[in-house]
Amino acid sequence: MSGKEQEYIKEVFKSNYIAPLGKHVNKFENSIKDYTGAKNALALSSGTSGLHLALRVLGITQGDVVLASSFTFMASVSPILYEKATPIFIDCDESWNLSPELLEKAIKIAPKKPKALILTHLYGQASKMKEICQICNENDIALIEDAAEALGGFYDNKALGTFGRLGIYSFNGNKIITTSGGGMLVGDEKLVEKARFYSTQAREPFLHYEHNEYGYNYRLSNILGAVGVAQMEVLEQRVLAKRAVFEIYERELSDVIEFMPELENSRGNRWLTTGVFKDKGTHLRVIDALAKQNIESRPLWKPMHLQPVFNGALSVIDGTSENLFERGICLASGSCLDKNTQQKIIQIVKDNI
Numbered sequence: 001m002s003g004k005e006q007e008y009i010k011e012v013f014k015s016n017y018i019a020p021l022g023k024h025v026n027k028f029e030n031s032i033k034d035y036t037g038a039k040n041a042l043a044l045s046s047g048t049s050g051l052h053l054a055l056r057v058l059g060i061t062q063g064d065v066v067l068a069s070s071f072t073f074m075a076s077v078s079p080i081l082y083e084k085a086t087p088i089f090i091d092c093d094e095s096w097n098l099s100p101e102l103l104e105k106a107i108k109i110a111p112k113k114p115k116a117l118i119l120t121h122l123y124g125q126a127s128k129m130k131e132i133c134q135i136c137n138e139n140d141i142a143l144i145e146d147a148a149e150a151l152g153g154f155y156d157n158k159a160l161g162t163f164g165r166l167g168i169y170s171f172n173g174n175k176i177i178t179t180s181g182g183g184m185l186v187g188d189e190k191l192v193e194k195a196r197f198y199s200t201q202a203r204e205p206f207l208h209y210e211h212n213e214y215g216y217n218y219r220l221s222n223i224l225g226a227v228g229v230a231q232m233e234v235l236e237q238r239v240l241a242k243r244a245v246f247e248i249y250e251r252e253l254s255d256v257i258e259f260m261p262e263l264e265n266s267r268g269n270r271w272l273t274t275g276v277f278k279d280k281g282t283h284l285r286v287i288d289a290l291a292k293q294n295i296e297s298r299p300l301w302k303p304m305h306l307q308p309v310f311n312g313a314l315s316v317i318d319g320t321s322e323n324l325f326e327r328g329i330c331l332a333s334g335s336c337l338d339k340n341t342q343q344k345i346i347q348i349v350k351d352n353i
């Protein structure tokens with residue numbers, strides 16, 4: 001926490017207006033617009049609900065084809081299943097993010113014209129936006145950016161999450177800033193306004209409760225909006241702290257770990273410091289040694305095309321994400337990680353190669 005959260009929460013309680021919505025939710029939406037340059041923003045109860053609404057407002061429905069990064073977290077793609085659409089998973093390239101080359105292949109092998117692409121900016125690092133946006137434009141595919149992990153990241157000085165027709169951020173407890181749980185959808189005015197409508201049970205503008213369509217209860221409470229406003233004030237500090245954590249790991253461990261790269265014309269937020277060891281299995285030995293000292297670390301995300309829930313799904317894969325998954329580690333990367341603890345982690349890694 002930044003220290004300001006309780007002050008803003010107090011204002012909410014003083015107003016006796018804790019929900020639904022309220023002034024602090026509006027302020028939170030405005031602060032996201034100011035920081036990212038997004039024209040429209042909708043505060044939600046999670047990033048996952050943002051992705052679900054994105055598919056809904058784009059009219060994705062049963063049998064529609066949705067392309068998606070394979071190397072990501074389940075939440076990026078489970079909304080495809082909510083809408084009974086058909087995913088096609090696409091591998092990453094040396095950037096660890098979606099391969100534009102394989103994206104073109106996926107469009108060719110799709111059983112019908114794909115309607116959307118859910119693109120994840122993994123671990124807060126930018127994808128190849130120039131190439132990916134061009135391919136989406138040429139093929140009339142709606143780009144949805146999953147920037148859940150990437151708030152504070154930029155490509156060509158433009159905020160990640162603001163390139164596509166829609167983008168989402170997450171404020172889950174483990175993210176670069178948090179409201180304990182929450183999300184934000186940004187993008188085209190019409191689409192965001194339609195999502196606002198669906199996020200509050202698709203209520204038609206009548207005094208009585210009238211519904212031509214069904215919606216969801218996906219909005220954020222005013223209390224959590226207050227937390228979000230305070231968190232946005234320290235976002236840039238958090239990015240710099242995360243990047244400083246990464247730089248120390250990189251300085252000390254680059255001969256034993258190959259770290260996730262950063263595209264030249266981008267600034268990622270280094271949400272997690274991640275990298276791969278030379279040999280398969282080293283990561284598990286290191287994770288175990290760290291756990292014995294009560295220090296958490298994790299393997300990289302298991303790609304979606306390997307998940308049992310997606311057995312039989314189409315994918316365009318060249319082995320890159322599988323190789324990363326078999327050798328990769330997420331190191332402790334908290335923005336308040338102290339230097340002594342970080343040195344201890346570095347030593348444990350070195351001792352277990």
Ligand SMILES: Cc1ncc(COP(=O)(O)O)c(C=O)c1O
Nearest residue numbers: 046047048073075076148170172
């Ligand atoms: C890549 C990715 N997409 C989506 C989500 C979903 O966000 P939330 O937990 O706010 O629903 C997360 C994080 O949880 C994530 O890491």
